[in-house]
Amino acid sequence: MNRNVWRWLAAYAASLIGDGVYFLALGWAAAQAAGPGEVGLVMATGAVPRALLMLGGGVVADRFGPRLVVISSDAVRCGVILVLAAVVALTSPGLTVLVLVALVFGVVDALFMPAVGALPPRIAGPGQLVRVQGLRSLAERVGHTAGPPVAGLAMGLGGAAAAFGVAAGLFGISLALLLTVRISAGPVAAAGAAGPPESAWRGLRAGLGYIRRHGLIGPLVLSGALSQLGTSAPMTLGLILLAGDRGWGPGGVGWIVGALGVGAACSALVLTLLPRFPRAGVVQNLTLVFGSAGIGSLVLAPSLPVAVGLALVTGLVCGICGGLAVALIQTATDPAYLGRVSSVMAFTAVGLAPLAYPVFGVAAGLWGITPVFLAGGALSMAGAAVGTASPAVRRAELAFA
Structure with a gap:
């Protein structure tokens, strides 16, 4: 590096x-x-x-x-x-x-x-992007x-x-x-x-069109957006409601969130230290499947220690999924569109995903926390289905230095 x-x-x-x-x-x-x-x-x-x-x-x-x-x-x-x-x-x-x-x-x-x-x-270089994403994740944790x-x-x-x-x-x-x-x-x-010579509005439309038409970037961005919509509310508001429902208290929320963070930090080390990821697109998609299942099944944990252990594994799997997705997208993106592609990914996390919070809260009040948690995991799993349906994602590979 x-x-x-x-x-x-x-x-x-x-x-x-x-x-x-x-x-x-x-x-x-x-x-x-x-x-x-x-x-x-x-x-x-x-x-x-x-x-x-x-x-x-x-x-x-x-x-x-x-x-x-x-x-x-x-x-x-x-x-x-x-x-x-x-x-x-x-x-x-x-x-x-x-x-x-x-x-x-x-x-x-x-x-x-x-x-x-x-x-x-x-x-x-392209061969270092996975390690860079791992180190970036560690920097975020710090x-x-x-x-x-x-x-x-x-x-x-x-x-x-x-x-x-x-x-x-x-x-x-x-x-x-x-x-x-x-x-x-x-x-x-x-x-x-x-830089692009067009106006700001045309530049934005061109960037969105570029993402939509690209065989690899489009499915990965859509997959990530569905995953964010399905998991952001369960991992924030949902954990508070879950701990209250199970009698685990604020300390239980802290243990689960801490386990997710430790798992994510471990995934960052894996991305940084592992020499290579063969079949990176397949691995990314499989980790999204397991991560979605882990988040959805947190509500089924019979005790706090089981929920903490499940959160640890889920954090590890989701961290690998996210790091590989970003590396694949950045490797495939035309340099002239890097900022716009990055902005769409950031927008799904900080602009789109929070919209699910009130929906999650209302739904939990109407039908209970268990079906809403499972529905969030299923929506995230739909993101994995998008990746599975894309030949470009299934064939995607990453170069390693």
Whole structure:
């Protein structure tokens, strides 16, 4: 693995930790200024522009190049949070200021996420993409795990202002590292630098049409969207309802979520260390089948220890499935469309999948948690059926360095 990749991974991890610190500090600052309802409003504000602008962020990444977009995004976040840290230290900002900051972050995230997803093929060879995805997954685990305790320590020492200052420092570290990342010369870099000449709307339509027509990318993206719709609600709201129904309490939720995280971290190590994955398309599809079955059957676990063990295996299988899917998609994508393809994958996770939460909650209230959990697993399994029906997915292979 070249130094470029390691610098990108370190920058990505620093940015994720900064995100976690910022989010908790924002909630804390909002709680000092208003009641619980307003706090929820502030915390949810950033999700609106992120969902609405995510697909457009892919067009921007392809037009101007993902490296420039990622660097600009980190620079904006660093500057905005530095100003906010000073404002919080000197005054007591009202909700208007916090909402504006959340909106800015939502817009920046809509640009950052597609761009950061489009960078790996430009800094690593095709034979390294599986390992890069494994390392990226590890960086995400580190970022999501480290963010809350870092935020708690900073707020304990100096309140929300100190936490915002730490977040700004982490974004600054990420920015400094990203400035040292170089796009490798060759057709990939050239295509990305040239960018599509059409308007933003035409660029978006062209990207969606490219995904729809591509024999491998289209089925994998659709398969991933169905899986996200089927599993995101069970793995969040569903676990809370399940633990309450079984009498496992908040600790039970923590054990299950922790087991899923450990399994996913183990899958990242497998992707990073395993020399190769023969029949990568078949393996990806089979792991999606087993992962969907594991998530759906969590509701059938007779005890908490069984549910934790099942979650551990499910996290491992789903992590391998997701890493292989992303590597296959990025290997097959024309460089001029990397940002838009990445934006569609990100949109299904942060824009489309959350729509299933209220549906899941209402359905669980009407019919009980067991059939709804099983229906989620079945919907995810439908994603595997899409992959199975695609000859391109069944034949897909990955090169290894």
